[in-house]
Amino acid sequence: MRAMVFAAALCGLWLAPVPRAMAHHSAAAEFDSSKKIDLTGVVTKVEWTNPHAHFYVDVKDSTGNMVNWNLELASPNVLIRNGWKRTSLKPGDTVSVTGIRSKDNPNFGSASMITLPDGRKLTFLAAEDQAK
Amino acid sequence: MRYLAVVFLATCAAFGQQAQKTGNIGLYRNQKLPAEGPAPILADGTPDLSGVWLGSGANAADIAAPNSLKPGSQVLMLPWAAEVVKNRQSKEDPEANCLPAGIPRGSPYPWRIVQTPTHYFILYEGNIHSYRQIFMNAKHPEDPDPTWYGHSIGHWEGKTLVVDTVGFNDKFWFDYKGHPHTEKLHTIERYTRTDLGHMSLEVTIDDPGAYVKPFTTIGSATLMPGTELLEYICQENNQDLPLLHGPARGPGGQ
Numbered sequence: 001m002r003a004m005v006f007a008a009a010l011c012g013l014w015l016a017p018v019p020r021a022m023a024h025h026s027a028a029a030e031f032d033s034s035k036k037i038d039l040t041g042v043v044t045k046v047e048w049t050n051p052h053a054h055f056y057v058d059v060k061d062s063t064g065n066m067v068n069w070n071l072e073l074a075s076p077n078v079l080i081r082n083g084w085k086r087t088s089l090k091p092g093d094t095v096s097v098t099g100i101r102s103k104d105n106p107n108f109g110s111a112s113m114i115t116l117p118d119g120r121k122l123t124f125l126a127a128e129d130q131a132k
Numbered sequence: 133m134r135y136l137a138v139v140f141l142a143t144c145a146a147f148g149q150q151a152q153k154t155g156n157i158g159l160y161r162n163q164k165l166p167a168e169g170p171a172p173i174l175a176d177g178t179p180d181l182s183g184v185w186l187g188s189g190a191n192a193a194d195i196a197a198p199n200s201l202k203p204g205s206q207v208l209m210l211p212w213a214a215e216v217v218k219n220r221q222s223k224e225d226p227e228a229n230c231l232p233a234g235i236p237r238g239s240p241y242p243w244r245i246v247q248t249p250t251h252y253f254i255l256y257e258g259n260i261h262s263y264r265q266i267f268m269n270a271k272h273p274e275d276p277d278p279t280w281y282g283h284s285i286g287h288w289e290g291k292t293l294v295v296d297t298v299g300f301n302d303k304f305w306f307d308y309k310g311h312p313h314t315e316k317l318h319t320i321e322r323y324t325r326t327d328l329g330h331m332s333l334e335v336t337i338d339d340p341g342a343y344v345k346p347f348t349t350i351g352s353a354t355l356m357p358g359t360e361l362l363e364y365i366c367q368e369n370n371q372d373l374p375l376l377h378g379p380a381r382g383p384g385g386q
Contacts, residue, residue: 024230024239024259024366026308028385029222029376049369051230051259070371074159077241077257077362081160102375126161 024051027110035101037109039069043093048086050075055089055111057097071097071111074125083127089114099124157354158186159240164358166329171291174247179291181245181252181325184361187353188238189321189333193382195236195306200349202334208344213312220310223376226303230260230366232280234304235297235319236335236349241364242356245323252286252293258364266295273299278315280304295321306337310380314341329355 041059053073061067073079076086089095096115102108114122121128157163172180191200196207209217227233241258252266266286276283276299283299300317322334331353338346 025225025228025372025376025383026222026381026385027383028381029378030372047369050364051366051368051370052372054369054371072371075241075258075364077364078159080362081163081359083161103377105375108375125159 030102031100031110032103033100035103037069037097037099037101039098040094040096041069043089043091043095044068045091046086046089048076050077053079057095067107069097070105070108071099072109072124073111078125079127082125084122085127088120088122088127089116157356160186160356160359163356166355166357169328171325171327178247178288179293179325180247181293181323181331182247184242184244184356184359185331185353186242186356187331187333187351189236189335189351190238190307190349191351192233192238192307193384194309195311195337195349196309200351202348202350205347205349206345207311207347209311210342210344213342216312217310217380220305220380221376222308222378222380223373225305225308225310225380227259227305227308228370228373228376230370232260232262232304234280234300234306235282235321236333236337236351237304237306238351242359242361244361255361257361258366260366261364272296278302282317282319289322291324293321293323295319295323297321305380308380308382312342313337313339316341329357331355 039057039059041057043055044058045056047054053076055071055073057069057071058066059069094117097111098113099109099111110124112124153165154162155165157165174180191197194200201207222228227237233239239259241256243257244255246253246255250268252268254264254266256262264281264284266284268286270285272283272285278299278301280301280303282297284295284297286293286295288294297319300313300315302312302314305311306313317337317339320336324332326332333351333353334348336346336348337343
């Protein structure tokens with residue numbers, strides 16, 4: 001069965017077209033791909049808005065101070081078609097987030113992968129179970 | 133090894149058959165794929181382009197990229213235009229400012245063609261949430277006021293819808309790189325539905341105010357039979373603008 005899943009994944013890679021443009025602005029002009037973020041905290045707010053959805057997470061920094069991070073996702077239009085719901089992430093959820101940081105706002109980032117305590121994974125573009 | 137390769141390809145073919153009904157279209161995963169079949173025709177014999185489509189008539193990152201141009205076409209800018217491209221900044225891009233993308237710049241969002249006997253409409257989900265109207269078998273006004281989408285008239289040449297547009301303002305950019313144009317811009321778009329699920333697009337760009345000679349871009353669109361247009365109000369929460377830095381460039385930095 002595992003071999004079948006692996007073969008399906010390989011074929012998926014082989015058959016899938018490569019997406020082109022991703023956003024309404026240059027991501028490279030806004031985010032520094034060398035500034036990786038890896039945060040764990042509690043979601044305080046979700047903005048299900050265009051041109052990008054945002055969620056905010058309270059995270060303790062290295063000195064123990066609570067910092068509210070603003071994390072960007074694709075537009076709700078992309079997320080909805082890729083399996084997200086507006087309730088996929090809710091205030092009060094504890095999340096682990098990886099991504100990259102804004103060039104000049106130290107608490108603003110682009111979220112690549114969000115992991116919830118029950119193991120659900122959400123990405124910048126898709127709910128993971130829809131992404132296969 | 134050869135046996136393994138045969139098994140792999142046969143397995144992929146089997147998955148391909150199974151997956152024929154759903155697959156990726158652009159950024160969108162697990163989408164209902166268009167069925168196979170010929171391009172539909174309306175009762176009066178007119179080709180039917182109606183439906184929700186994803187795609188565009190040029191490379192949105194760089195209109196001058198080799199994969200954006202019809203073989204033999206070249207983007208040759210007048211010196212002032214080349215200077216503009218050199219100096220434009222990402223944060224000045226109308227698209228980043230939630231302003232229209234113009235023609236032929238595409239977006240990751242689908243659009244719908246609606247055909248009526250006298251008017252064809254292109255409804256854009258994004259970016260931005262807007263529309264174009266194409267007046268069929270009509271004439272351009274003598275001195276149209278310059279606008280973002282200009283004044284468009286359409287006619288059929290066989291299976292190809294030809295849309296002729298003048299009366300543009302000079303505000304939108306052809307691509308993320310910032311290729312400019314002037315109010316002298318004249319575009320001729322050619323939409324050909326090649327089968328049920330696919331359309332080929334060609335756009336001739338003639339702007340003697342900014343380019344040495346006309347050039348033609350190429351692109352394509354895929355039908356998205358499983359989706360409807362959604363609302364996309366870019367102005368609502370555009371937090372990115374103050375955080376954009378550096379020269380105008382494509383989404384991935386190219």
